[in-house]
Every structure is written in C-alpha cells, then in structure tokens.
Amino acid sequence: MVYLSFSLLALMCLGHITIWAAIWNRLHGVGLSYGICSWITAVLVALGATIPTALVVLVLRRDLPLFPVFSIGKNLPTTMGLSPLVISAHTYVAACWLALPYAVISRIWRRNKRKPPVHHFTAQESAFGARRPVMNWRPDRSKISRRPTSGRWLPSLKNFVAARKVFSHAGQQSLGEERKSPVWLPTVGSLHQVRPSFFPERNHQSRGRTGEPRDSQADRSPVVRFSNHKDHHFLLRLPGNESLMCEQVDVGVRLARLPKHLEGMTILLLSDLHFTGKIGLDYYHQVVEHTNKLQPDLIFVTGDIVDRSDCIGDAATVLSELRAQHGVFFVLGNHDLRAGPLAVRTALSQAGLTDVGGRVVRLPVDGIAFLIAGNELPWLGPAPDYSAAVNGDRHPPLRLLLAHTPDQFSWAVRQGVDLMLAGHTHGGQICLPWLGPIIVPSAGGIRYAHGLHYRRPTAMYVTRGLAGEFPVRYFCPPELTRIILFSGNRAQKD
Numbered sequence: 001m002v003y004l005s006f007s008l009l010a011l012m013c014l015g016h017i018t019i020w021a022a023i024w025n026r027l028h029g030v031g032l033s034y035g036i037c038s039w040i041t042a043v044l045v046a047l048g049a050t051i052p053t054a055l056v057v058l059v060l061r062r063d064l065p066l067f068p069v070f071s072i073g074k075n076l077p078t079t080m081g082l083s084p085l086v087i088s089a090h091t092y093v094a095a096c097w098l099a100l101p102y103a104v105i106s107r108i109w110r111r112n113k114r115k116p117p118v119h120h121f122t123a124q125e126s127a128f129g130a131r132r133p134v135m136n137w138r139p140d141r142s143k144i145s146r147r148p149t150s151g152r153w154l155p156s157l158k159n160f161v162a163a164r165k166v167f168s169h170a171g172q173q174s175l176g177e178e179r180k181s182p183v184w185l186p187t188v189g190s191l192h193q194v195r196p197s198f199f200p201e202r203n204h205q206s207r208g209r210t211g212e213p214r215d216s217q218a219d220r221s222p223v224v225r226f227s228n229h230k231d232h233h234f235l236l237r238l239p240g241n242e243s244l245m246c247e248q249v250d251v252g253v254r255l256a257r258l259p260k261h262l263e264g265m266t267i268l269l270l271s272d273l274h275f276t277g278k279i280g281l282d283y284y285h286q287v288v289e290h291t292n293k294l295q296p297d298l299i300f301v302t303g304d305i306v307d308r309s310d311c312i313g314d315a316a317t318v319l320s321e322l323r324a325q326h327g328v329f330f331v332l333g334n335h336d337l338r339a340g341p342l343a344v345r346t347a348l349s350q351a352g353l354t355d356v357g358g359r360v361v362r363l364p365v366d367g368i369a370f371l372i373a374g375n376e377l378p379w380l381g382p383a384p385d386y387s388a389a390v391n392g393d394r395h396p397p398l399r400l401l402l403a404h405t406p407d408q409f410s411w412a413v414r415q416g417v418d419l420m421l422a423g424h425t426h427g428g429q430i431c432l433p434w435l436g437p438i439i440v441p442s443a444g445g446i447r448y449a450h451g452l453h454y455r456r457p458t459a460m461y462v463t464r465g466l467a468g469e470f471p472v473r474y475f476c477p478p479e480l481t482r483i484i485l486f487s488g489n490r491a492q493k494d
Contacts, residue, residue, distance in 0.1 A: 120252030271423025272465030303333025
C-alpha cells in the first residue's frame, strides 16, 4: 500500500506539471510582450513549485483524505469538512490525477491520425552539424536511409552519450579548417536517384534542377566546419544536446490551384535562426551553404532572426549569401522586437532579402501570379490584404503566407491561403521520446508544435527551426525544410 500511495503522489505531481505546461503554452501564445511573459513565467514557476509541495504536506498530515490509504486504521481528520479550500484542494488533486493520462492518450491519438489529404511524402535525414563527427561515419550513397513521416527522428544512444566529444574535436580546429572526414550533403540529384517520384519527369534546368544524379564524389562535400569551441555557449556542451545536429526535412505538398507545369517547385523554409552570439557563425554559414546547394526556387525566412542589436550585422552578412531563383522573402517574429524591428528590416532589406511583413508581394512565375504575404501578428501589424493584390487575373493567383506563429492558421483559412509556412514553436525544443513536446508557446498547445496540418483550403507546415534563444535540444534536432509543390488533391494512396 505504501508503494501505491507514493505512486499516487507521483501521479499527482506529474499531472500538476502537465496542467502547468498547458497554461504556460496558451499564455505565451496570445502575443504578450516579452516583459509580461517573463513575469507570468516567474509566477507560474513559483506556483508550480508551491502547489505540489503544499498538497504533499497536506496528504502526509492526513488533512487531504483523497488518499484513503494514509488513513487506514486511523481516525479521519477533523478538517474533512466541506470548506471551499478543502473542496478546491480535492478537486485540483483529482484534476492532476486525470491530466497526465489524458495528455498521454491525446498524444497517442495525434500520432496515429491519418496524414492530411494534401500530404504527398515526407523524408528526413542528417544535413550537417555534429552528428557525423560523433559517429565517425562516412556514408555510402547506396545505403541512403529515408524515413517516413510517421515518427520523429530519435537520436541513437551513441549520439546521446558521446555528443560532448564533438567539442573537444572542434576546439582543436580553427575557423575555416576542413574536417578530415567528409560530410555528405544531399543534393537534388541524389534525391532524384533515391526516389524518382519526388520530382516530375520533366526538365527543370531553368530552375537549376537537372534531375540527373551527380558525381558521388561531388555529393560528399567536405566543406563542413566548426568555430572554435570558445565561441560556443556552454549549453552546447551538454551531453546529448542536439542543437548543432541539423536535419533536412523534405515535404511534398499537393496544392489544388497549382498548375501542372509548376510541379516540382521548391521552397526552402528557414525559421528561428536566433542570432544571439551563443552559436558560432560557422553554423549559420553551413545553413546558407546547404540551402544554396539545394538550388531552391524560393526561400522563406519566418521570423525570430535576431535577438540582439549587436548581432544584426552578422545576420545580414550571413543571410545576404542566400540564393534562390525567384527571391528570398522574410517576416519578423517576437524576438526581433528585442533587436529593434526597424533596424532588422532595414539591414535585411539592404542585404537583398524582400520584406513581406504586413503586405503582399505579387510575383509572376511562368505565367502564374504568386501572392506572397507576411503576417507578423500578434506582435506586429497590420495583417496583409490579399484582395488588394488581385488584379483581374485569368487564373486565380496562388496565395502563399509567411507567418511566424502557427496561431495565425485560422486567419489564413479565412483568407483562402493555399500554403502557410511558420515556425516559432521550435518543435518543443525538449521533447519526450515518442510522446513529443511538453512546452510549446502556442495558443493551440502542442497541436501545432511541428509538421503538416490542413484545414480546407489551407495547408500549413510548422518547422522546428534552426536555433533558439537557449541552445538546448533533446529529441528535437534543428530543421532545414524543403517544401516541394505538387498539383491537385490526393486522388490515390501515397
């Protein structure tokens, strides 16, 4: 009985944490200022420590008889009356008992839901970073592993235990030195060879896609570098920290209004770069280098680019190297307000990026109009006006939306957006194996933490992002996302 008692106590405490996390998620998803959010977080942390402590004390004193096993063979306490305080305590303990089972069941249900009807395929693999040196692995293109989308990548035990070794190797190198063991960077040619159905069988040389496999030696690019370890934040040296283990995620999305001749267009999604000085600039140079190797048609940067004003110059210099067939577009996020939104906009615009925050840009692509808009609500406004950009088009323009937070999904649905791309959540940043994240700064809780979602007529993809204010990631590696567009709705099984 004693074991049962302590099991119930543990369940109560875990349920309390679950309730606390749900409240935190929704409060941070309504667009409060950074200062208010900090105060709310402090209050929630204080309550999160105080409430379970008080409940445990009450149980041990037998003043809370919801645990009858503590009262076996003893008289019930005299404080068992129906006072409001006692009723509230009993009700909250019951809620704590139910919270954790409910959260686990709902996560299992979400993981087993059918994929959205606009989903065509998803594949993911390592792109660059610390994972290769840790494993000392020279990949063979004949053994490329493409994982389906149903599961999140889980780091191997070898990675989890040995991640600290990366920094001892990195510290022995100076910035710009090449590693002795080459790191293979996937290319469009290799993707075409692995799964030809990823791209239509037509010539895309006008967009820099030949569809032909490249030379194997060219695919194994040895250009991955690391800054000196002294430039890295101490959190990056935590064992198993995945903050420098970037994955490339390819997502095929069907859009009903996309013309057939534009199938295979690619959009590279970069989000939450968080230039803070805690991650060496060499990591961001790898992001840009890998992005350019994929030869995208469009590049979207969806906010939280710079956290500190003294990092604006670094961000502009790095991102000025991005190259795309039809341009690089960006919006700002809540963290950009700390650095000064006007200064960030000015620097990035001067670096060659197109600011679409609060407005719509009309982009002609092969005879079809693309309306690319940016929604920076709830932190910056106004919302873009798609109707003002429609100008008697013969074919309905394709509406694309950059939004920092996925909480603008409902707005996008009302505006008839075809494809919305967002970040902000970092995928939870610290996740439970298989069950997913605990903390997600979204009004929808963990629902839109990551992945592809659909509410007619809008498809939305939420990326895990590339960095964070606090560079700590477990079971949630950074993500460089390539969206590949296909025409039509889902007519047959994938």
